[in-house]
Amino acid sequence: MQNSQYNTLEDIELRKDELRAQLSDNSQKVSTLWRGLWVPQKAESKGELIANLISNSITAIDAFILARKLMKTYGWLFGRGKRK
Secondary structure (H helix, E strand, O other), X not given: OOOOXXXXXXXXXXXXXXXXXXXXXXXXXXXXXXXXXXXXXXXXXXXXXXXXXXXXXXXXXXXXXXXXXXXXXXHHHHOOOOOO
């Protein structure tokens, strides 16, 4: 129902219920996808296990380098060093 005009209060309430149902469905889909990001993938073979290990290692190293760079640049926000 894509009406831009509503003639009665019941029309508005019906549209509101439709939108609420759509929001609920979309929220469930996003929630499911978000949880799927944090669930570790099961390795089916040794090759996948090694690939996952390398991927996780690269992610950890990247996070460490990013944190180090941020602390070097913005360390004064955390009470380390002087503001430049």
